[in-house]
Amino acid sequence: MKFNRNPVEPVRVTSTFGKRNTGIKGASTNHKGVDLGVNRALAKTPAILTNKAKIVTNGWNAYRGWYVVAQIDNIYSVLYQHLERQSPFVKGQTYPAGTQVGIIGASRDKTKIPTMSAHLHFEVWKNKVPINPAPYLNNLEEEEMEKTYKTLDDVPSWGKATMSKLIERGGITPDKDEINITHSMLRIYVSLDKMGKL
Numbered sequence: 001m002k003f004n005r006n007p008v009e010p011v012r013v014t015s016t017f018g019k020r021n022t023g024i025k026g027a028s029t030n031h032k033g034v035d036l037g038v039n040r041a042l043a044k045t046p047a048i049l050t051n052k053a054k055i056v057t058n059g060w061n062a063y064r065g066w067y068v069v070a071q072i073d074n075i076y077s078v079l080y081q082h083l084e085r086q087s088p089f090v091k092g093q094t095y096p097a098g099t100q101v102g103i104i105g106a107s108r109d110k111t112k113i114p115t116m117s118a119h120l121h122f123e124v125w126k127n128k129v130p131i132n133p134a135p136y137l138n139n140l141e142e143e144e145m146e147k148t149y150k151t152l153d154d155v156p157s158w159g160k161a162t163m164s165k166l167i168e169r170g171g172i173t174p175d176k177d178e179i180n181i182t183h184s185m186l187r188i189y190v191s192l193d194k195m196g197k198l
């Protein structure tokens with residue numbers, strides 16, 4: 001499966017997938033998707049359908065806020081949550097890649113959960129199990145996303161300081177000196193580091 005479009009343009013990951021021990025205050029320990037930042041050049045940032053997909057859910061949940069689940073094929077679905085208001089999509093209908101899902105917001109039940117700034121929490125489900133969406137994002141199409149750096153020595157110079165910091169803090173624990181970090185994860189960690197969120 002490949003995305004024809006990114007869920008947000010330009011795509012910027014502000015919080016990564018999975019079990020996290022990165023020292024990010026208040027971040028959940030098992031994040032089932034990625035958080036994507038709004039486009040600062042726009043007053044309202046649209047969320048975009050990555051592929052031609054059928055809408056299976058368009059509704060409200062206390063934690064997800066206004067959210068949409070769209071089924072790409074028999075295996076893959078994508079989920080968009082915290083939309084500003086309910087999506088105009090009709091459940092059961094199929095829409096082409098690039099269709100606007102809604103406006104990125106910060107919706108959820110604010111009586112139960114603390115407020116947050118607007119972002120898109122985005123999930124990819126493979127056979128209904130959330131998987132890391134990062135490798136599917138197309139901002140790195142010129143780069144070898146799946147390339148794995150085995151040890152700190154293999155990490156390119158632009159990522160070394162960030163990786164050293166992560167290892168030092170226990171965010172990554174080398175196994176016999178092997179860190180086995182993918183290029184896409186390295187990119188994400190470096191951008192978090194630059195934002196002072198590592």
Ligand SMILES: [Zn+2]
Nearest residue numbers: 033034035121
């Ligand atoms: Zn999230």
